[in-house]
Amino acid sequence: QVQLVESGGGSVQAGGSLRLSCAASGYTFSSGCMGWFRRAPGKEREGVAHIRSDGSTTYADSVKGRFTISKDNAKNTLYLQINSLQPEDTAMYYCAAGIMFTSVAGRQCAYTNWGQGTQVTVSS
Numbered sequence: 001q002v003q004l005v006e007s008g009g010g011s012v013q014a015g016g017s018l019r020l021s022c023a024a025s026g027y028t029f030s031s032g033c034m035g036w037f038r039r040a041p042g043k044e045r046e047g048v049a050h051i052r053s054d055g056s057t058t059y060a061d062s063v064k065g066r067f068t069i070s071k072d073n074a075k076n077t078l079y080l081q082i083n084s085l086q087p088e089d090t091a092m093y094y095c096a097a098g099i100m101f102t103s104v105a106g107r108q109c110a111y112t113n114w115g116q117g118t119q120v121t122v123s124s
Helices: none
Strands: 003-007 010-013 018-025 033-039 046-052 057-059 067-072 077-082 091-103 106-114 118-123
Touching: 003 091, 018 033, 018 091, 018 118, 033 067, 033 077, 033 106, 046 067, 046 077, 046 091, 046 106, 057 067, 077 091
Parallel strands: 010 118
Antiparallel strands: 003 018, 018 077, 033 046, 033 091, 046 057, 067 077, 091 106, 091 118
16 A cells, blocks of 8 residues: 655745655656645646656646755655745645556656645745
Protein backbone atom coordinates (compact mmCIF):
# COMPACT_ATOMS: atom_id res chain seq x y z
CA GLN A 1 0.00 0.00 0.00
CA VAL A 2 1.42 3.35 -1.07
CA GLN A 3 1.61 6.03 1.60
CA LEU A 4 2.71 9.60 1.02
CA VAL A 5 3.31 11.93 3.96
CA GLU A 6 4.05 15.61 3.38
CA SER A 7 5.84 17.92 5.80
CA GLY A 8 7.58 21.27 5.84
CA GLY A 9 4.67 23.63 5.39
CA GLY A 10 4.21 26.68 7.56
CA SER A 11 3.54 30.39 7.76
CA VAL A 12 6.13 32.70 6.24
CA GLN A 13 6.39 36.27 5.09
CA ALA A 14 6.53 37.20 1.43
CA GLY A 15 9.97 36.68 0.02
CA GLY A 16 10.70 33.77 2.32
CA SER A 17 11.46 30.16 1.49
CA LEU A 18 10.22 26.75 2.47
CA ARG A 19 11.27 23.21 1.68
CA LEU A 20 8.47 20.70 1.49
CA SER A 21 9.15 17.00 1.85
CA CYS A 22 7.11 13.96 0.91
CA ALA A 23 8.11 10.64 2.45
CA ALA A 24 6.89 7.68 0.44
CA SER A 25 6.45 4.06 1.41
CA GLY A 26 5.24 1.16 -0.69
CA TYR A 27 6.26 2.94 -3.87
CA THR A 28 9.22 2.34 -6.14
CA PHE A 29 10.88 5.72 -6.27
CA SER A 30 13.24 4.88 -9.07
CA SER A 31 10.37 4.32 -11.49
CA GLY A 32 7.15 6.09 -12.20
CA CYS A 33 6.49 9.77 -11.77
CA MET A 34 5.83 12.15 -8.90
CA GLY A 35 4.56 15.64 -8.53
CA TRP A 36 3.46 18.49 -6.30
CA PHE A 37 0.01 20.02 -6.53
CA ARG A 38 -1.65 22.82 -4.63
CA ARG A 39 -5.16 23.98 -3.94
CA ALA A 40 -5.87 27.50 -2.78
CA PRO A 41 -9.20 28.39 -1.15
CA GLY A 42 -11.89 28.75 -3.80
CA LYS A 43 -9.59 27.63 -6.60
CA GLU A 44 -9.04 24.50 -8.65
CA ARG A 45 -6.22 22.14 -7.84
CA GLU A 46 -3.08 23.13 -9.74
CA GLY A 47 -0.14 20.95 -10.69
CA VAL A 48 2.98 23.00 -9.91
CA ALA A 49 5.91 20.64 -10.44
CA HIS A 50 6.48 17.15 -11.79
CA ILE A 51 9.43 14.80 -11.97
CA ARG A 52 9.81 11.59 -13.92
CA SER A 53 11.90 8.53 -13.19
CA ASP A 54 14.61 9.81 -15.52
CA GLY A 55 14.85 12.99 -13.47
CA SER A 56 13.26 15.26 -16.05
CA THR A 57 11.12 18.01 -14.55
CA THR A 58 8.31 20.31 -15.60
CA TYR A 59 6.83 23.33 -13.86
CA ALA A 60 3.74 25.45 -14.03
CA ASP A 61 4.46 28.85 -15.55
CA SER A 62 3.41 30.54 -12.31
CA VAL A 63 6.25 28.93 -10.35
CA LYS A 64 9.08 28.65 -12.86
CA GLY A 65 12.29 30.04 -11.48
CA ARG A 66 11.02 29.94 -7.88
CA PHE A 67 10.11 26.27 -7.27
CA THR A 68 12.47 23.33 -7.61
CA ILE A 69 11.34 19.71 -7.45
CA SER A 70 13.81 16.97 -6.62
CA LYS A 71 13.87 13.47 -5.22
CA ASP A 72 16.18 11.24 -3.26
CA ASN A 73 15.64 7.67 -4.42
CA ALA A 74 17.69 6.26 -1.56
CA LYS A 75 15.53 8.02 1.02
CA ASN A 76 12.26 7.57 -0.88
CA THR A 77 11.63 11.26 -0.43
CA LEU A 78 10.34 13.92 -2.78
CA TYR A 79 11.15 17.58 -2.19
CA LEU A 80 9.85 20.95 -3.28
CA GLN A 81 12.09 23.94 -2.64
CA ILE A 82 10.01 27.10 -2.73
CA ASN A 83 11.77 30.46 -2.90
CA SER A 84 10.52 34.03 -3.17
CA LEU A 85 7.17 33.06 -1.70
CA GLN A 86 4.26 35.32 -2.55
CA PRO A 87 0.82 35.60 -0.92
CA GLU A 88 -0.69 33.95 -3.99
CA ASP A 89 1.33 30.82 -3.17
CA THR A 90 -0.85 30.32 -0.10
CA ALA A 91 -2.45 26.89 -0.50
CA MET A 92 -2.53 23.32 0.68
CA TYR A 93 0.30 21.48 -1.04
CA TYR A 94 -0.02 17.81 -1.92
CA CYS A 95 2.45 15.31 -3.28
CA ALA A 96 1.35 12.59 -5.65
CA ALA A 97 2.83 9.44 -7.11
CA GLY A 98 1.90 7.77 -10.34
CA ILE A 99 2.81 5.59 -13.27
CA MET A 100 4.00 6.49 -16.72
CA PHE A 101 2.01 5.46 -19.76
CA THR A 102 2.17 6.07 -23.48
CA SER A 103 -0.65 7.77 -25.34
CA VAL A 104 -1.03 9.54 -28.65
CA ALA A 105 0.24 12.59 -26.80
CA GLY A 106 3.43 10.76 -25.84
CA ARG A 107 4.65 9.65 -22.43
CA GLN A 108 2.39 10.88 -19.65
CA CYS A 109 1.92 10.41 -15.95
CA ALA A 110 -1.23 9.05 -14.33
CA TYR A 111 -1.29 9.98 -10.66
CA THR A 112 -2.69 7.19 -8.53
CA ASN A 113 -1.77 8.08 -4.95
CA TRP A 114 -1.99 11.29 -2.96
CA GLY A 115 -0.78 12.56 0.35
CA GLN A 116 -2.93 14.45 2.84
CA GLY A 117 -1.23 17.77 2.26
CA THR A 118 0.77 20.39 4.10
CA GLN A 119 -0.40 23.99 4.45
CA VAL A 120 1.67 26.90 3.18
CA THR A 121 0.56 30.37 4.22
CA VAL A 122 2.35 33.49 2.98
CA SER A 123 1.68 36.88 4.48
CA SER A 124 2.49 40.19 2.82
